[in-house]
Amino acid sequence: MIELLNILYYYSKINCEEVITLGIIYIGDRATGKTSLALELTNPKYNYVRITNCQYQDLKDKLFRDGEIQPTAALNSLYENSLQVEVQLPAGAKNLSVNWVDTPGEVWRKSWRKDNPDNWQKLLNNIQESEGIILVLPPYREMPSLNSSVDSSLFPTKEQWCQRFQRWVNFFQFECPKAQQITICLNKADLFCNIEKEESELGYHPRHNRKGWFERHSYVKQRYFKVVQTQLDQISSATEGAPVRCFITTIHNRSLLELPWLYLASQL
Amino acid sequence: MGNLVIIGPRSSGKTTYLCALAYWPQRQAALHHQSIFDVDPIGEDSENLQKQAKNVIMPQESLQGTKVLTFSEMAQYQFQIKVKKKFSNKTELINLVVRDSAGELFDNLASGNINPDHEEIYQDFLRKDVVGCLILLGDWQKEDDEDYSASIKNFLSFLDQYDRNHDLKIALAMSKCERGELWTGRIDPYLDIFGAHLSQTRLVLEKSNFNQKNLEFFAISTFGVLARNDPRPNRRDEPGKKGKWSVLREPQKWKPYNLIAPLYWLSTGKKLGANV
Numbered sequence: 001m002i003e004l005l006n007i008l009y010y011y012s013k014i015n016c017e018e019v020i021t022l023g024i025i026y027i028g029d030r031a032t033g034k035t036s037l038a039l040e041l042t043n044p045k046y047n048y049v050r051i052t053n054c055q056y057q058d059l060k061d062k063l064f065r066d067g068e069i070q071p072t073a074a075l076n077s078l079y080e081n082s083l084q085v086e087v088q089l090p091a092g093a094k095n096l097s098v099n100w101v102d103t104p105g106e107v108w109r110k111s112w113r114k115d116n117p118d119n120w121q122k123l124l125n126n127i128q129e130s131e132g133i134i135l136v137l138p139p140y141r142e143m144p145s146l147n148s149s150v151d152s153s154l155f156p157t158k159e160q161w162c163q164r165f166q167r168w169v170n171f172f173q174f175e176c177p178k179a180q181q182i183t184i185c186l187n188k189a190d191l192f193c194n195i196e197k198e199e200s201e202l203g204y205h206p207r208h209n210r211k212g213w214f215e216r217h218s219y220v221k222q223r224y225f226k227v228v229q230t231q232l233d234q235i236s237s238a239t240e241g242a243p244v245r246c247f248i249t250t251i252h253n254r255s256l257l258e259l260p261w262l263y264l265a266s267q268l
Numbered sequence: 269m270g271n272l273v274i275i276g277p278r279s280s281g282k283t284t285y286l287c288a289l290a291y292w293p294q295r296q297a298a299l300h301h302q303s304i305f306d307v308d309p310i311g312e313d314s315e316n317l318q319k320q321a322k323n324v325i326m327p328q329e330s331l332q333g334t335k336v337l338t339f340s341e342m343a344q345y346q347f348q349i350k351v352k353k354k355f356s357n358k359t360e361l362i363n364l365v366v367r368d369s370a371g372e373l374f375d376n377l378a379s380g381n382i383n384p385d386h387e388e389i390y391q392d393f394l395r396k397d398v399v400g401c402l403i404l405l406g407d408w409q410k411e412d413d414e415d416y417s418a419s420i421k422n423f424l425s426f427l428d429q430y431d432r433n434h435d436l437k438i439a440l441a442m443s444k445c446e447r448g449e450l451w452t453g454r455i456d457p458y459l460d461i462f463g464a465h466l467s468q469t470r471l472v473l474e475k476s477n478f479n480q481k482n483l484e485f486f487a488i489s490t491f492g493v494l495a496r497n498d499p500r501p502n503r504r505d506e507p508g509k510k511g512k513w514s515v516l517r518e519p520q521k522w523k524p525y526n527l528i529a530p531l532y533w534l535s536t537g538k539k540l541g542a543n544v
Contacts, residue, residue, distance in 0.1 A: 090327065091319035180332060212328025214504060214515040233507045242332060243506045243513055266323040267332060 021097040022268055025127055028136035030105025033187045040251040049258040053084040087265035090206045094265050101126055132181040132264045143192045150191050162227055169231045173238035180241035181267055183260045186224050189250040199255045204262050213263055220246045270535045271365050272400045273393045278371030279512040280406035281443040281490055283331050286345055286368055288490045288524045290314050291321035305528050306350040313343040328515040336370040339392035362535045377419035394430040400437035400534030406444055408465035417468040424476045434479045439530035441486035446493050446501035454487035461487055484533055489525035491516055
């Protein structure tokens with residue numbers, strides 16, 4: 001109830017302020033849940049991040065077929081959508097006009113790049129021009145708390161995951177040295193942690209935050225990114241902008257879902 | 269209205285310093301701190317600084333670097349500082365307009381190969397209606413001293429070129445003095461910070477034909493320390509960023525040190541005691 005009152009209080013203070021235009025791009029391997037993350041953000045049941053120009057159902061109808069989300073079309077290389085995002089920050093509402101770019105997982109394969117040099121260049125330009133980059137990663141098989149009912153063969157092994165992560169490090173280091181904001185989301189958190197417990201640790205409350213951004217990042221890094229801590233520091237030192245920030249996300253917990261957006265909105 | 273400019277290397281904390289200044293009234297209230305100063309940020313740009321303090325610094329994040337902009341594109345941060353006079357009911361009012369520059373501008377001075385766009389910005393910075401310049405430095409290693417002295421040497425040649433050697437005031441300040449290596453030097457920064465760590469930089473200024481009466485040395489700490497009897501820095505450094513990115517360690521204890529003294533001196537020529 002207090003939460004609801006807080007939300008109402010903040011919404012009562014919305015004023016007509018300048019809209020900031022931003023490019024935010026989702027990248028990540030195949031089937032990591034990039035499109036679902038973005039789609040779920042438009043869900044009208046929100047806390048502090050609201051999409052004002054896009055209807056959840058319309059977008060869902062567009063992206064779903066036979067009850068399943070369709071893989072983003074690799075031939076188009078980019079799926080672009082303009083989102084009006086309203087984010088409640090401690091100093092009030094911030095309106096962002098976000099050029100949301102979703103990328104199909106296939107593009108990260110060497111063969112695809114070789115066969116589609118023009119599309120690859122287009123994608124690269126988009127990434128390099130984006131103010132915010134959201135890298136979405138899947139969990140790995142050996143995660144100690146991975147839900148036993150899940151078919152773990154769907155996920156990479158720890159070794160594969162780490163090798164892939166190193167490729168992302170190289171990508172940021174050599175292709176995006178000027179990146180301003182890199183956020184890394186370990187997605188499908190509902191499969192490897194108690195999301196309610198993590199929500200209570202990490203959740204965002206404009207007036208009485210339990211943790212600041214740095215503390216949230218340290219918490220997530222310690223618990224879920226321990227195997228790549230050195231590589232994370234490597235990304236931060238290799239890029240010009242802000243240090244990389246890590247999150248755990250899931251479409252089944254609004255609070256965790258909104259965190260990267262709240263972070264990006266406060267920074268950009 | 270006193271026009272001031274702030275220059276300094278990348279990550280020396282120029283914008284964070286201005287945010288702290290704009291957020292000063294809220295911090296004072298939160299700390300129940302009585303000061304002889306009151307700061308009133310005026311206008312949209314200064315209000316944006318307040319928002320950044322609230323949205324970014326208080327929730328433990330670092331601000332992004334400032335982009336290179338032309339003089340007319342730069343934000344104009346306007347402040348009214350009220351100084352309560354001791355032993356009387358009178359209040360002194362100081363109105364300031366401050367322009368913050370990208371660190372790249374200062375860093376590129378060191379090479380001597382000055383970008384023509386930057387040169388234009390310096391030309392605007394050294395207009396006659398600009399009364400003072402706050403130079404904020406962030407590091408103290410030998411190689412930093414070499415870079416800073418090279419940049420300042422070229423900055424001084426701009427002063428010569430635009431005939432500002434005698435009437436511009438320069439406040440040379442070491443920022444982030446909450447760091448253990450610097451905190452004890454804050455009482456006498458001329459000797460214990462600039463003399464001990466940045467002697468080459470100090471010498472370049474002192475040996476130049478710049479009017480020495482218009483030169484003063486300061487120690488500033490935007491983040492401050494945890495408490496009067498707990499001098500641990502109220503900061504946490506970001507791994508992988510070579511100490512260049514830091515965030516508040518305990519936001520609720522955020523109490524900047526010596527923020528106003530350099531601005532007060534640049535505007536009035538009068539020095540203050542520290543810790544105001």
